[in-house]
Amino acid sequence: MRTLILLLLLLAPPAFALDPGEMFADPALEERARAVGRDLRCLKCRNQSIFDSNAGIAKDLRVVVRERIAAGDSDREILAYVQDRFGDYVLLKPPVAAHTYALWLTPPALVLIAGLAFAAYMRKPRRTPETLSDEDRTAARALLKETR
Amino acid sequence: MFWLALAAAALLSGVWIAWPFLRIRSVDLTSADGAISIYRDQLDEVDRDRAGGLISDAEATAARAEIERRALHAARSLDQGLAISKRAPLTAVSVTLVAAAATLAGYAWLGSPDAPDQPLAARKQEALTRMADAGDLTSQIQLLIQRTQDNPENFEDWWMLARSYAAIGDHASSADAYRHAADLAGDRPAVLSAYAEAMTLANGNKVPGAARLIFEQVARDSADPRARYYVSLARAQTQDFQGAIEGWTALARSSAPGAPWMPLVRRDIVNMARFLEQDVTDYLPDATPTEIAAAGGTGVMFATDRIATLEAQLAKQPKDYKAWIALARAQAVAGERDAATEALAQARQHFAAAPFVLQKISEAERALGLDLVATGPRGPDAEDIAAAAGMTQAERDSMVEGMVAGLAARLEEQPNDPDGWVMLVRSYATLGQQERAREAYSQAAGIFDGNDAVLRALERQAGRMISSD
């Protein structure tokens, strides 16, 4: 069997994905499978979800998702199931945990910093511009009229 | 010479760069009045907005005041100085030399000044020779064409060219080449009859008048069997059936039984006897029972024979896509269209993993008019792997063998595919067929002889798998 798979991999052009045979007949279940699948990464692709890829691994994961749904798992249980086997890397939406606090906290922190910086900038006292003396005004008008 | 050109280019560029130092006097404003013109534009805009009612009078006045204030500030604070310089020949020379020296030194370090351009068009000869040596007929023909053009007086080249054309089925070109060969050979009978044969084949196997004259003359002057055969064929084609069968019979009698043309002659005698409803043993005293039956039977007999032979052959060795196609063709000729479709379907299963063969099968299907829907090329996918898990060992082996046979077939026709050869060698090696792996490897090494890059890749990627021997 090992030889066979080796050979298949050796000779195979990338397989085409999302075989209709793997789809649920029930649209509601199919919709759920899609929703869960959108959060799972095709492990060897660009940042594509398993529903956006032709790769074999994406197909295998789609099958897994459908099996778990058929087995009656909740969405959360399915994600946990896949995460247990493939690690955090398979989740397109990283889990909130010690090693991702910085990732999840950065956006609100950036908004906060931007807000504070804005407030500080607007509150900074600024000197009101001095008014021009009549003499200067005449000079300025002459300058601006020049070669017009 | 090349270095001289480079040095000249480098110096010229250096002079170009250093040109400002060679001008008698350069004067530049270090700060333009660009800023002021911006304020003028802004004043215009305030006027326009006011006129359009977008801002109130008070706003317009305030805006104008601000612009005036800024303009004045800009005019007073900006440096209005000039930068001036005089001609500086020494600086110019040093800049030029630095530029040229740096360029030439850098290039001398990493460049390959001795390597000429090698556009592919200039390497056509090399490419053709290599392909021709690997057995590529088209390349051989190209080479022969060149040689006949360079030296049109050489009989051998024309002869070879004609034969090569015949081998790829281009009989018209072949006839043309034979004509040149015949001129050079002083109308040697064998050459003349080959010429006339090519004309006949080019004419869809109908002997044209000119060819018939040649054949008749050759047959008169010599015992050339080819000419004698075609004279009879020409008779048959002009409704002189009795003359034809007698001519063939005479040829058969005067030839050794093992002569290479005998099967053809005997076949034609048998067919003609059947057509004339005569006893074949009158002409062929040593006719075999099959021949006797054939002479009395119908034309389909041949197709049926062939079908049986092919079926037997395929039962033993199913990994021969050409045999499958031949079988389908025979069945189609025999009117068994369903059987032909079925044969092609079976062939597809055997070669499901070999896109190239699938394409050949589809072509045959189209040629035979069997196609309603042709199947696209297809490789194994995850589904196949999954399906393979449920197969018996025999089924699995069959599937794998089909894939490998397809690859080998493709490489036979399109040998210029290094990756394909690597795959083939590795596949054989993985299947434990060391003999074939080695064979494929040496075949590939022959094809890419002299192409070090490919040979190295081949050695690296496939050589290791067969070196255990």
Add this chain to the structure above:
Amino acid sequence: MIVEFGHFALWLALAAALIQSVVPLWGTSRGHAGAMRVADTAAQVQFLATAASFGALTYAFVVSDFSLRLTALNSHSAKPMLYKITGVWANHEGSMLLWVLMLALFGVLISVFGRMIPVVMRATVLAVQGMIGIGFYAFILLTSNPFERIANAPLDGQGMNPLLQDPGVAFHPPLLYLGYVGFSTAFSFAVAALITGRVDPAWARWMRPWVLFAWSGLTAGIALGSWWAYYELGWGGFWFWDPVENASFMPWLIGTALLHSAIVVEKRNALLKWTILLAILTFSLSLIGTFLVRSGILTSVHAFATDPERGAFILLMLCVYIGAALTLFAWRAPDLEDGGVFALWSRETGLLVNNLLLAVACGVVFVGTLYPLVLELITGDKISVGAPYFNQTFLPIFGVTMLIAGIGPFLSWKRARKADVLRRAATTAGVAATLAVLLALAMGLSDPVGLLGAFVALWLAVATLQDLGRRTGFPNRAFLRRLVGLPRSAWGLYLGHLGLAIAAAGVIAVSVWRDEAIQTVTTGEATQVGPYEFTLMDIENTSGPNYQTSIAAVRVTRNGELVTLLFPERRWYPVEQKPTTEAGIRTLWHGDLYAVLGDPNGARGFVTRYYYNPGVPWMWFGAMLITLAALITLADRRLRVGAPAARRSAIAQPAE
């Protein structure tokens, strides 16, 4: 010897860049006019040399000279001519050469069209351009030399990734680089401003056309790349938040901020330091993008290079350039003086807030892109940051940005009348909400997120038209005359914002309301997709110039009436041993009909995927409108760098 001359020319370009970065600066410190003008001549030579080098490499690809390692590895004699040429930059070495060609092009353009820029500024800008050039020429020559020869040239090359053999992706890199590299001008102007201490409205006006030009190229480049993914990858997806995509999106976001803050500098002499910082950051992000794609730190379709030596070299350059610029900024910026004062309710504030939001949005993309890499480096943990993360963090921020972009033009400079602005914004909100509700009722839409998105897009469109109406006095009789008389930069504003609204509407529509069907069909079998019926008519096997292909004919009808025929393809490239998918697409005004041909399945069946993608044409149209807006603004008389010659004062005359 053409090829070798190309190699030589690249060294010449390096030498010219060296002189360009040293002599002019010496000239500015001495007030030596000749030395400063060397910036121009060196930029010209540098460009000609780089162009010659690029031309030589192109020649090698065109005539299939496989004595170059690069052509042997990346080209093939059987490739169509178009892809022989585009193959020049479809690989690491060639694309870097294109990079420096763009850099040299911008240098020579500044020297030619920047005659009105005073020589000190121009010389300093070009010197900085030269310094950037040195790094990249050295990088190419030392680690990625495209002119490396091989002793025994093979008779044919190894081909080119067939995914890249496509007109969409063929012209994606040049446009993208036009943007990436174009931002080097902003960087150079910013650094020159810090060196010379001169930042004023004139400086902003000199810099803005280059930023606009680069930004329009980047916009078109991103759209083209997205379009390619849409029809070539065969899933109807167009944006994956992939690091390679993000690498081009980050400079776009900050570049957009820069574009707007430069207006504030020009009009109001305010936000000077912020604008300089943005200019430095925009190009820094372009460099980081180059690093991400070229160092091989990512592995994807785009990341060709995998050599750690290259990665280290680029990282070093990154640190030197960005570090030096930021250090210079920290040192010199405190001396710069902000001029214009503005109230809380003013156009300046609107632009500043949008700037901040764009910067935050860019920061979010930056963190989302680099966090997994850094985390893996430090702890070894591998995580993915994909669409769900960006949807939750980036989209809300960008949505607010769009809301403010809508009403920004309502605010007048310096001090706006708050009551007026609020009254107009209320009208905008009312109209947009009404339209969104009508849309939901008419089309039977219920997805709340989608409707919210639709509201935001409608808001921006309504607000933009509303302001255009006010500015032209619609529906007065003078309206048409005023419309025609609007300055080009105003057209840029309205078209750009309208384009963004349209593109956003398209993105929302296709993300939320796409119809999809996947099935095995035999010929003659029909499938219902939304309101459309797709029927597989026929499949034909044939071959192209360097591939074999199966082409399907798919008939699409709506209520029994023929809409169109689609011809999706499955191609097989024998040289490269790779298949590609060519989707069959028919664009209607409201959406795309999209069909993909899969593998045979069963006896006579084929797997097919059919989509109705509403809004997709709007995305491309919106992106085109945005690009066009930038080009129209560029054509504004006031931005033309040549400026009116009549206004040149008498002193300037002896200069020539």
